[in-house]
Amino acid sequence: MSNISDIIEVFIKELLEDASNQSVEIQRNELASYFKCSPSQINYVLTTRFSMDRGFIVESRRGGGGCIKIAQMDIEKDRYVEGLFIEIGNSINHLKGVQIIELLHQKGIISGREKEIMNAAISDRSIQSPFDIKNEVRANILKSMMLAVYRNE
Amino acid sequence: MSNISDIIEVFIKELLEDASNQSVEIQRNELASYFKCSPSQINYVLTTRFSMDRGFIVESRRGGGGCIKIAQMDIEKDRYVEGLFIEIGNSINHLKGVQIIELLHQKGIISGREKEIMNAAISDRSIQSPFDIKNEVRANILKSMMLAVYRNE
DNA sequence: CCTCTGTTTGACTTTCTTTGACTTTAACTA
DNA sequence: TAGTTAAAGTCAAAGAAAGTCAAACAGAGG
Structure with a gap:
């Protein structure tokens, strides 16, 4: 062991x-x-x-x-975000990403402007990578940004 | 260090x-x-x-x-961001991306937290495209986010 | 015994820093 | 004005990290 x-x-x-x-x-x-x-x-x-x-x-x-x-980031500390992380997993489509960001906004975790920045980052037009990996890349970006938010509360 | x-x-x-x-x-x-x-x-x-x-x-x-x-340098904000857009073009490496975001922060265009979010979005760990398009994807993400900032001043 | 999964290693690569030998430019002085 | 000296500039080589990847290895289960 x-x-x-x-x-x-x-x-x-x-x-x-x-x-x-x-x-x-x-x-x-x-x-x-x-x-x-x-x-x-x-x-x-x-x-x-x-x-x-x-x-x-x-x-x-x-x-x-x-x-x-x-x-x-102490994920344990925040069950809510932990849940979102699990939901994102290692692949997420655009619609779901937007929904999650909206949730963060409604919960008061991120500001309106931060919401727009994050939305921009995960838009299909931003992530112009080939076909299959788009959603993987999006998942990484989204989780990464969420960690950044949590480290800078 | x-x-x-x-x-x-x-x-x-x-x-x-x-x-x-x-x-x-x-x-x-x-x-x-x-x-x-x-x-x-x-x-x-x-x-x-x-x-x-x-x-x-x-x-x-x-x-x-x-x-x-x-x-x-003390350049007027709008002209400045315009120049950054040109500089980004359709491909940018990580280091330059970080520099640009830092500048936006220094100029008071984005907050500290927004800076961290944007940094997270363009990090190499986020953009794990296996192909050689990392810098293209990064450029798109960065420009998108900058536009979002601008739309929400 | 074989396979599958997770671990360990080492050779090679990439990135960033540090140094030193040599060059260029400007000022001063005889 | 020519020669000397006192700056700063350039560039490539050496050094000091971290990253990658595939091959070898180890242990558990079937």
């Missing part, structure tokens, strides 16, 4: 616990050498345990002084 | 903050020796952080008593 990935996952989550602002910065190589694993192991942990669907935002910078920033 | 470029960037921005007329003069070699880096490092910071794209104008004079003058 104790594979390295799980241990690293717990470690990062503890860092997040301790962090005042629910976000933490790590250095990939540093962490990897601390746990005596390969650097790409860190990427594996991030993609499998700290995905957007689980309420995490991961950003990074390469080059000298580069780092990885992990931020958390 | 702690690369010299970022530190110098912050330093210069603080100088600009303090300056009464939104412009400041530095001496390249002096600054370089203050930060114990090579002089050309200063040029690197200027080109990557104080480019015109980011709303800065940099002028300099060589030779004895030479110096570098950094000023912040």
Whole structure:
């Protein structure tokens, strides 16, 4: 049961616990050498345990002084948004997306202008990617924006 | 995190903050020796952080008593956004997108939260199109969102 | 024993930073 | 005015991160 990935996952989550602002910065190589694993192991942990669907935002910078920033939205805290996330899943059509954004507005979670910005982002005209993946891309964008809203309440 | 470029960037921005007329003069070699880096490092910071794209104008004079003058552009809002549209065109990479959004924020056109929402929408993690159209999709999304902002001033 | 799923690794790629050797321009001085 | 010196500019190479991807590996269930 104790594979390295799980241990690293717990470690990062503890860092997040301790962090005042629910976000933490790590250095990939540093962490990897601390746990005596390969650097790409860190990427594996991030993609499998700290995905957007689980309420995490991961950003990074390469080059000298580069780092990885992990931020958390406590989805558990808000059952409502959690439900919406599940509803979105990894694919959503335009109509449903608009409905969800409207709900967020009605609940007073986002302003009118923010609603319009989000609608613009998920419109079919914006997401001009080929056929099948449109709804996947839309789902990612929408969830990502929702996380941003929640991190900036 | 702690690369010299970022530190110098912050330093210069603080100088600009303090300056009464939104412009400041530095001496390249002096600054370089203050930060114990090579002089050309200063040029690197200027080109990557104080480019015109980011709303800065940099002028300099060589030779004895030479110096570098950094000023912040103050362009009228409407013309500005128009220019950004042209700059985006039908394809834009992530870095440039972030810069443009930052500018919109600095100009007071969008709020901090709107900035985060827009950043989320154009992040590489959101736009996971497997094809080579990422930058096209990003351009469309960004322009759409900017239009939405404009319609809802 | 085989397959399926999740983990681990390493080679290779991409991005961003830092440095240094060389160039250009301006001012000063004899 | 020519020569010297004191700036800043350029560019490419080296360095320092993080990212990707496919292959090897491990363990559980059938």
